[in-house]
Amino acid sequence: MKLIASLTSPYARKVRIVLAEKKIDCPLEIENPWSGETRVSGYNPLGKVPVLELDDGMTLYDSRVIVEYLDNISPVSRLFPDGNRQSILVRRWEALADGIIDAAVAIVLERRRPADKICEDVIERQREKIDRGLETLSRELGERPWCHGDGYSLADIATGCCLGYLDFRFPEIAWKDDYPNLKALQDKLQLRASFVDTLPPAA
Numbered sequence: 001m002k003l004i005a006s007l008t009s010p011y012a013r014k015v016r017i018v019l020a021e022k023k024i025d026c027p028l029e030i031e032n033p034w035s036g037e038t039r040v041s042g043y044n045p046l047g048k049v050p051v052l053e054l055d056d057g058m059t060l061y062d063s064r065v066i067v068e069y070l071d072n073i074s075p076v077s078r079l080f081p082d083g084n085r086q087s088i089l090v091r092r093w094e095a096l097a098d099g100i101i102d103a104a105v106a107i108v109l110e111r112r113r114p115a116d117k118i119c120e121d122v123i124e125r126q127r128e129k130i131d132r133g134l135e136t137l138s139r140e141l142g143e144r145p146w147c148h149g150d151g152y153s154l155a156d157i158a159t160g161c162c163l164g165y166l167d168f169r170f171p172e173i174a175w176k177d178d179y180p181n182l183k184a185l186q187d188k189l190q191l192r193a194s195f196v197d198t199l200p201p202a203a
């Protein structure tokens, strides 16, 4: 098994954290999907990372499929709860956290366009998704110590990767001042070796 990923992808970070939490050894093949020489499309027709290549050559994408697979191949540190409703609620957190990342990535890509082609309306629309998403994450977390149930789950990992990506690419977004409960969660998550070891490299 090997993971094809970039070190800055927040979706790949989620998978790398899951591997670490579940103590699954998995070599990492670093690929920049944006480089001209990328081989990612040979693993994933969508040309995106992360991709998990299994020992029989089957490739799994995207990150949500990969983390579900990984959680099921090892009983160590289960990250999805049993039961349809509980498990769907964790996936719902993941969908929201990943959706905020999708909006943030869309802004990063828009800003990379030539100055005269950048569309402020596109940026504004995506920024509204980030703002509403953060407000919802905070409201749904409330004063509880973890995103779902009584303990650490994939909901926390997905949320931590989302907040970490905002810190990485959008230091100007003051989510820590606006949402102290999200800051408290992030402070706690950042102490975990899985989070420390997967921080994106300094730009």
Ligand SMILES: N[C@@H](CCC(=O)N[C@@H](CS)C(=O)NCC(=O)O)C(=O)O
Pocket: 008, 009, 010, 011, 033, 034, 046, 047, 048, 049, 050, 062, 063, 064, 098, 105
């Ligand atoms: N929904 C996908 C998103 C993956 C994704 O967009 N990855 C980015 C890197 S952060 C990528 O590879 N982009 C290349 C492209 O869009 O061509 C997942 O969860 O894995």
